[in-house]
Amino acid sequence: MTTETLFSIPASAGQKMVRIEFEGETFQVPEGISVAAALLSNGRGAFRTSIVGGAPRAPYCMMGICFECLVEIDGIPARQGCMTPVRNGMIIRRQPGAPSLKALASGGRNEH
Amino acid sequence: MNTETTDLIVIGSGPAGMAAAAEARALGMSVCVLDEQRVIGGQIYRRIEDTPEALRMILGKDYAAGSALADEFRRSGADYRPGATVWNLSGDGVVDYVADGGSRTISATNVLIATGAMERPFPIPGWTLPGVMGAGAAQIMLKGADARPSGPVVLAGCGPLLYLLAWQYLRAGVQLAGLVDTTPFSAYVAALGKIQGAVRGRKDLIKGLGLVSQVRLARVPVYSGAKSLEILGRDMAEGIRFQHKGKSREIAAGLVLLHQGVVPNTQLSWSLRARHGWDAGQLCWTPVTDEVGRLGQTAVYVAGDSRGIVGAIASGVQGRLAALAMHERSGGKVPPGRRAVLERQLARHVSLRPFLDRLYRPLDEHRIPADDVIVCRCEEVTAGDLRSYVDLGCLGPNQAKSFGRCGMGPCQGRLCGLTVTEVIAAARKAAPEEVGYYRIRPPIKPIHLGSFS
Ligand SMILES: Cc1cc2nc3c(=O)[nH]c(=O)nc-3n(C[C@H](O)[C@H](O)[C@H](O)COP(=O)(O)OP(=O)(O)OC[C@H]3O[C@@H](n4cnc5c(N)ncnc54)[C@H](O)[C@@H]3O)c2cc1C
Ligand code: FES
Numbered sequence: 001m002t003t004e005t006l007f008s009i010p011a012s013a014g015q016k017m018v019r020i021e022f023e024g025e026t027f028q029v030p031e032g033i034s035v036a037a038a039l040l041s042n043g044r045g046a047f048r049t050s051i052v053g054g055a056p057r058a059p060y061c062m063m064g065i066c067f068e069c070l071v072e073i074d075g076i077p078a079r080q081g082c083m084t085p086v087r088n089g090m091i092i093r094r095q096p097g098a099p100s101l102k103a104l105a106s107g108g109r110n111e112h
Numbered sequence: 113m114n115t116e117t118t119d120l121i122v123i124g125s126g127p128a129g130m131a132a133a134a135e136a137r138a139l140g141m142s143v144c145v146l147d148e149q150r151v152i153g154g155q156i157y158r159r160i161e162d163t164p165e166a167l168r169m170i171l172g173k174d175y176a177a178g179s180a181l182a183d184e185f186r187r188s189g190a191d192y193r194p195g196a197t198v199w200n201l202s203g204d205g206v207v208d209y210v211a212d213g214g215s216r217t218i219s220a221t222n223v224l225i226a227t228g229a230m231e232r233p234f235p236i237p238g239w240t241l242p243g244v245m246g247a248g249a250a251q252i253m254l255k256g257a258d259a260r261p262s263g264p265v266v267l268a269g270c271g272p273l274l275y276l277l278a279w280q281y282l283r284a285g286v287q288l289a290g291l292v293d294t295t296p297f298s299a300y301v302a303a304l305g306k307i308q309g310a311v312r313g314r315k316d317l318i319k320g321l322g323l324v325s326q327v328r329l330a331r332v333p334v335y336s337g338a339k340s341l342e343i344l345g346r347d348m349a350e351g352i353r354f355q356h357k358g359k360s361r362e363i364a365a366g367l368v369l370l371h372q373g374v375v376p377n378t379q380l381s382w383s384l385r386a387r388h389g390w391d392a393g394q395l396c397w398t399p400v401t402d403e404v405g406r407l408g409q410t411a412v413y414v415a416g417d418s419r420g421i422v423g424a425i426a427s428g429v430q431g432r433l434a435a436l437a438m439h440e441r442s443g444g445k446v447p448p449g450r451r452a453v454l455e456r457q458l459a460r461h462v463s464l465r466p467f468l469d470r471l472y473r474p475l476d477e478h479r480i481p482a483d484d485v486i487v488c489r490c491e492e493v494t495a496g497d498l499r500s501y502v503d504l505g506c507l508g509p510n511q512a513k514s515f516g517r518c519g520m521g522p523c524q525g526r527l528c529g530l531t532v533t534e535v536i537a538a539a540r541k542a543a544p545e546e547v548g549y550y551r552i553r554p555p556i557k558p559i560h561l562g563s564f565s
Contacts (some may be wrong), residue, residue: 005262005263006243006261006262006263006366006367007257007259007260007261007262007367008220008259008262009257009258009259009260009261009309010258010260011167012258016361026141030257030258031507033214033256033257033259034256034257037253037256037257037259038257040253040259041257041259050240050489050492051490051492051521053427055347056189056239056241056242056347056348057240057489058242058245059245059249059487059541060244060245060246060249060527061231061243061246061248061249061527062248062249062250062252062253062256063155063230063247063248063249063252064148064557065230065231065377065523065526065527066489066523066527067490067521067522067523068489070522075355076521078128078558080497083148084147084254085150097298108332
């Protein structure tokens with residue numbers, strides 16, 4: 001997994017920051033931004049692995065369409081990182097491929 | 113338990129939804145507005161109520177213009193509910209949504225779908241690699257989080273939003289490693305045939321061309337008429353390769369932002385089993401409505417980009433026209449002359465569309481890709497897989513599901529649907545209408561179990 005930072009957020013005076021944890025690492029990020037934006041601007045390129053081939057994947061659309069940003073947030077699997085604002089103390093984990101997406105399918109009644 | 117009721121439910125608080133809500137309130141209707149985002153504004157006016165001044169300068173005048181509509185919406189007294197994701201809708205006006213981890217139901221005499229657009233899929237080799245995103249997605253990073261690319265970045269594809277982002281990045285001081293423009297010279301010639309409309313919308317046209325020339329002036333390498341785009345890299349994007357003037361070129365970049373236009377977000381109208389038609393000019397599905405946006409004989413109307421791409425201003429006007437129609441359908445009276453004023457505005461603002469649609473028509477090879485390209489990102493189904501299903505008798509997207517789970521992942525086919533239709537249509541030598549689209553069933557968004565407790 002890469003540690004190259006794809007995006008950066010210029011520090012601005014008076015910006016309130018919150019603390020989030022991703023895979024055991026702690027980051028200070030601006031309040032109100034999305035989980036996906038927070039991780040992309042902290043060098044966390046790959047969010048999850050694909051279901052079939054186990055390939056690294058990362059957010060593509062940032063607006064709730066592609067589901068590439070799925071992460072586990074505070075113990076709940078398969079949340080859309082781009083649609084979830086960061087909260088102080090949030091614990092985020094990488095979403096591995098198949099098993100948890102199955103959980104999403106049943107929990108979300110997402111089967112066709 | 114009694115279901116909450118109101119005169120009008122608006123789904124989406126972009127320009128179409130905000131304008132519809134404000135207009136309906138002015139007519140005396142009670143209005144509830146649901147949006148899955150936490151802030152109003154939709155895509156174009158994302159975060160409009162709380163943009164830092166420096167960012168507002170970067171985003172430009174068209175963005176800042178959203179403040180007036182946002183104010184009108186706030187003053188209208190519409191009951192706005194942020195963070196409300198609609199997952200089910202019925203033709204007689206019952207809406208289910210999740211908010212704060214709970215599922216709720218509300219019903220109305222009229223419902224307006226104003227769910228906007230999404231970026232068109234851009235299936236090329238390597239487009240699933242981390243480091244490849246939509247240009248619109250990167251713009252969401254800029255608007256929503258003030259986040260800018262930190263290393264070399266390439267913008268590739270075509271369409272107004274691509275050039276707008278290039279221009280906004282320049283204003284933000286972001287260095288572009290290149291702008292790879294897939295608009296072929298022949299498209300300019302073909303688009304001239306649509307110039308009638310463009311003359312009426314010439315102010316917009318001049319504004320658009322101005323963006324591109326400013327990008328050129330900033331000494332960003334612009335590769336016009338590029339084709340055969342391909343992302344380089346194994347586990348991460350490392351650059352882009354393309355054909356330009358008969359030569360193969362490569363640009364190294366850890367971030368490649370792709371864009372080839374936007375298409376309607378039709379998930380909700382499909383889930384109603386409403387009829388949709390293939391728009392041959394915009395190369396996408398649009399819901400079949402009457403002239404004010406009503407879906408058949410239902411209580412549901414559609415306005416803005418989710419009805420067919422018209423842009424932000426026209427989206428707002430469509431929202432207002434739908435509000436008038438819904439008010440009248442409920443027995444209300446509309447002020448004389450109001451409709452005619454709005455219809456004139458709409459005509460003016462859509463006049464440029466046929467020209468833009470033709471000019472920025474995405475290349476066939478970037479919509480109907482080669483065999484080894486992944487089409488369904490969720491289940492990793494390639495264009496070649498789809499073609500082999502067709503050889504085995506697969507006639508359309510729904511059958512492709514049973515052949516190889518295509519479209520059955522968490523995105524419910526949102527990001528592959530158009531490509532699947534077009535790949536199968538081309539392989540069968542059939543029209544997209546004959547091939548059809550996925551059958552979309554609610555819930556159209558995953559609901560976590562906690563939502564029902
Ligand atoms: C990423 C992106 C960026 C864009 N940026 C620009 C720009 O800078 N300038 C420009 O001129 N045009 C831009 N556009 C084009 C844009 O589509 C239109 O100009 C305009 O925003 C359309 O207005 P609308 O009201 O129809 O939809 P939108 O503005 O897209 O608003 C739709 C709203 O519906 C909400 N929604 C969708 N589904 C649901 C659901 N199931 N439940 C609840 N809420 C839902 C969304 O959260 C969104 O807020 C952009 C498009 C995209 C996709
Ligand atoms: S990045 Fe596409 S759904 Fe979150």
